[in-house]
Amino acid sequence: MSTYPSPLPPALSRSTVVTTLRAAGCVFAEDEAELLLAAARSPAGLAAMVRRRAGGVPLEHVLGWAEFHGRRMAVDPGVFVPRRRTEFLVERALALASGARTARRRTVVVDLCCGSGAVGAALAAVLGAVELHAADIEPAAVRCARRNLAAVGGEVYEGDLYAPLPGGLRGRIDLLVANVPYVPTEEVGLLPPEAREHEPLVALDGGADGLDVLRRVTREAARWLAPGGHLLVETSERQAERAVGTFARAGLLPQVATSDEWYATVIAGTRPDEPRASGDR
Known part of the structure; x- marks a missing residue:
């Protein structure tokens, strides 16, 4: 250095x-x-x-960037800092993409709760020709993600989950990645000050059991995924069993993967060729 x-x-x-x-x-x-x-x-x-x-300002906010999946991602003040453990989410998405890619068209990737856009940018850097879309409810995150995704031609939208996405994406998404907040509300206060004082609460607080946003994402996922498309989310090991049930009730075929190296748990749900009706409430 x-x-x-x-x-x-x-x-x-x-x-x-x-x-x-x-x-x-x-x-x-x-x-x-x-x-x-x-x-x-x-x-x-x-x-x-x-x-x-x-x-107490996060190092990434001081520097203006975070290293993620071998790349420097711009991270502005007030924007969620991408965690190294989330690289496991990227790796799982890449593994699923490699088994389903086709020469017929570009892989359609959507990064929900995108924050800085680090996950979408990392996927695009490896996959190459992709149609990339991202969305976040936080204006500061949207501005930051637009800078990170400009080089790979990604489109970034401001709004709540699926709401701002173009309707033309329905039924076309191959990889839907969502780094949803999954900290239970009563545990947010236990997070390091760097997180709770400098990152948006909406990017941390997952509701009473930490799964509120995950439920909302999975409930609509089958309508947006292409046949054989995948939804991937990060969660905690203790939440995995309940999250798997949420995926199944939403008509997705769930798989759980854990990594001791990253100390991470990722759930992937695949839309069958004939999507099931969502029953999760």
């Missing part, structure tokens, strides 16, 4: 930055210091970045 290009004042030496970050509770103080030193354009800029980070 590159280092700061010019001598630093004593108060902003590398060791001082590390010490300041460590005192603020940053577990990976050395790594974070290297990133801040490389990103700062002046001693004053570095000092401001260190103050923000030591004050």
Whole structure:
């Protein structure tokens, strides 16, 4: 990694930055210091970045980007920071896509609750020729996602779940990925301050049992998926059994995958050739 290009004042030496970050509770103080030193354009800029980070602002918001699936994704203040564990959601989607891709047309991908658009951008980067759409209810997230998806030709819409999507997508979606909020309401207060103070509540709070948004997504999914298309969501291991039931009642064939490496659980639901009627309420 590159280092700061010019001598630093004593108060902003590398060791001082590390010490300041460590005192603020940053577990990976050395790594974070290297990133801040490389990103700062002046001693004053570095000092401001260190103050923000030591004050509890997520590192990704300070830097303006997050590393996700081997790429840098822009992450603006107030936008949900993509988690590394969500790379498992991307990997599961890619595995399903590789088994169903056809030369007849581009793969149609929709990223709901897209936040920064990191999941959709990662899928497009690997799959290549895709028709990519994304949506989020948060205006700041939509602005950020438009920047991240511009390079891959993705369209981003502002609104609640399926509501802003073009009607022409009904019955055409091959991969529907939704990084839904799944923290139960009473547990939001237990999240690290970086999350609960700097990320939108709508991106964290999944309702009483954490599955409210997942239910809404699955209830409508069969109408939007192409025959053989897949819905993928991230959830917790303890919620997986109830989530599987939700998928089944929505007419989808569920599969559960877990990863010890990412500490992640992903449920994928496939629309049969003849969709079943949704019965989930």
